[in-house]
Amino acid sequence: MSAGGGSGGSGGSGRDPADGRSVDVAIVGAGIAGASVAYWLTRLDPTLSVAIVERDAGFAQASSQRSASSIRQQFSSPANIRMSQFGLAFLRDAAERLEVDGDRPELGLQTPGYLYLATPPQAAALRAQNAVQRAHGAPIELLAPEAMATRFPWLATADLELGALGEGVEGWFDGPALHAAVLRRARAQGARLVRGEVSGFELAGDGDTRRVNALRLSDGTRIACGHAVIAAGAWSRPVAAQAGIALPVHARRRTVFVFSCPEPLPACPLVIDPTGFWFRPEGRAFIGGTTPEPDEDDLPLEPNLGEFDETLWAAFAHRVPAFEALRIERAWAGYYEMNLWDHNALLGAHPAAANLLFATGFSGHGMQQAPAAGLGVAECVLHGGWRTLDLSDLSVARLAEGRRVLEANVIG
Numbered sequence: 027m028s029a030g031g032g033s034g035g036s037g038g039s040g041r042d043p044a045d046g047r048s049v050d051v052a053i054v055g056a057g058i059a060g061a062s063v064a065y066w067l068t069r070l071d072p073t074l075s076v077a078i079v080e081r082d083a084g085f086a087q088a089s090s091q092r093s094a095s096s097i098r099q100q101f102s103s104p105a106n107i108r109m110s111q112f113g114l115a116f117l118r119d120a121a122e123r124l125e126v127d128g129d130r131p132e133l134g135l136q137t138p139g140y141l142y143l144a145t146p147p148q149a150a151a152l153r154a155q156n157a158v159q160r161a162h163g164a165p166i167e168l169l170a171p172e173a174m175a176t177r178f179p180w181l182a183t184a185d186l187e188l189g190a191l192g193e194g195v196e197g198w199f200d201g202p203a204l205h206a207a208v209l210r211r212a213r214a215q216g217a218r219l220v221r222g223e224v225s226g227f228e229l230a231g232d233g234d235t236r237r238v239n240a241l242r243l244s245d246g247t248r249i250a251c252g253h254a255v256i257a258a259g260a261w262s263r264p265v266a267a268q269a270g271i272a273l274p275v276h277a278r279r280r281t282v283f284v285f286s287c288p289e290p291l292p293a294c295p296l297v298i299d300p301t302g303f304w305f306r307p308e309g310r311a312f313i314g315g316t317t318p319e320p321d322e323d324d325l326p327l328e329p330n331l332g333e334f335d336e337t338l339w340a341a342f343a344h345r346v347p348a349f350e351a352l353r354i355e356r357a358w359a360g361y362y363e364m365n366l367w368d369h370n371a372l373l374g375a376h377p378a379a380a381n382l383l384f385a386t387g388f389s390g391h392g393m394q395q396a397p398a399a400g401l402g403v404a405e406c407v408l409h410g411g412w413r414t415l416d417l418s419d420l421s422v423a424r425l426a427e428g429r430r431v432l433e434a435n436v437i438g
């Protein structure tokens with residue numbers, strides 16, 4: 027796939043990075059996705075001028091500040107497995123990679139694993155996914171109920187046939203710290219953060235020659251660009267619509283509950299219950315959540331406390347009897363940038379305009395995928411195609427091709 031468009035290939039174009047009004051690459055959104063694209067662009071080619079346009083300096087609603095910040099390799103599609111493996115390696119090296127002026131970020135990476143649980147009817151699918159994961163170098167262990175009961179005596183296993191655990195290669199980290207560190211390093215490498223709201227695109231040409239010439243901001247500013255990247259998270263659909271592109275990315279609210287439990291749960295991983303809810307330790311407390319029903323667009327970013335009493339508490343206590351005595355401490359809500367086409371990332375150049383690229387639609391796994399997505403999209407800008415990682419399965423062009431990524435392990 028080609029990013030096409032004039033300034034493809036490495037080397038800056040001589041546009042003036044100082045005023046941010048004319049740049050090689052203009053990125054919409056400075057969440058983890060936009061920050062990561064900017065980080066890789068300026069790392070791979072320090073002569074490039076890169077502007078990241080962000081409307082909210084405090085990132086008050088950005089998903090990158092509201093995530094559960096966990097990372098797994100238990101996907102069923104090779105592209106997603108590869109991206110998370112890359113993300114894990116990036117997190118492990120992050121202190122050196124993201125150092126600025128001797129200041130190294132502390133991301134608190136812990137890897138007790140994800141524990142996917144399966145009832146008898148679900149066990150064959152979990153085994154099949156495990157075979158794919160192992161074939162792609164993900165050391166995920168399958169556990170019989172007896173083994174789980176020995177390892178996790180606090181877990182109720184009577185209705186289970188199988189568990190899959192990625193100890194050592196899956197876990198969680200400080201997501202807001204990663205976001206801040208990637209953005210800071212991108213700026214230290216020369217990317218410019220422009221405060222403003224993108225309100226339009228200037229497009230010219232037809233068919234294969236159609237391209238973006240500039241972004242327009244709501245205050246009237248015009249930013250001419252060689253390439254544009256839409257990385258606007260849950261707001262990517264209205265931003266893409268400004269370029270005449272229909273993008274199936276919808277803002278779907280998810281509530282995360284923080285709770286304490288009087289009994290400790292030694293070696294607790296991130297547990298994915300067969301019914302779909304999840305929980306994991308967070309310091310001395312726990313966090314957890316589930317997929318709401320119904321799941322509507324654009325709900326206000328306030329936690330839905332009713333979800334806990336209506337469905338979660340009984341489900342938690344069924345799986346972990348000690349949770350009978352849990353106490354809710356607080357809750358927060360954030361948007362999944364849900365790609366309703368197939369619940370996977372939408373990356374790379376769009377067929378509607380050769381120099382317009384996307385890094386969005388992560389559908390709940392964008393923190394872990396952002397390092398790989400940023401590299402892939404940066405390489406599409408610089409080289410006109412995927413290089414280090416083959417992310418062609420996740421190309422945004424699949425929307426026009428009618429192709430879907432088949433990923434069985436979506437945590438709704």
Ligand SMILES: Cc1cc2nc3c(=O)[nH]c(=O)nc-3n(C[C@H](O)[C@H](O)[C@H](O)COP(=O)(O)OP(=O)(O)OC[C@H]3O[C@@H](n4cnc5c(N)ncnc54)[C@H](O)[C@@H]3O)c2cc1C
Binds near residue numbers: 080091222281359393
């Ligand atoms: C509750 C919850 C739990 C999650 N758990 C995990 C997890 O465990 N692991 C994981 O990997 N991922 C998880 N995610 C998903 C992850 O947080 C997101 O995929 C990721 O943060 C998306 O980053 P982003 O940069 O695309 O979007 P955002 O962080 O939302 O950033 C988009 C930015 O674009 C800006 N913007 C929008 N429109 C415009 C405009 N017109 N002009 C200028 N700026 C604009 C916004 O202000 C925003 O700052 C979770 C998400 C939620 C909500």
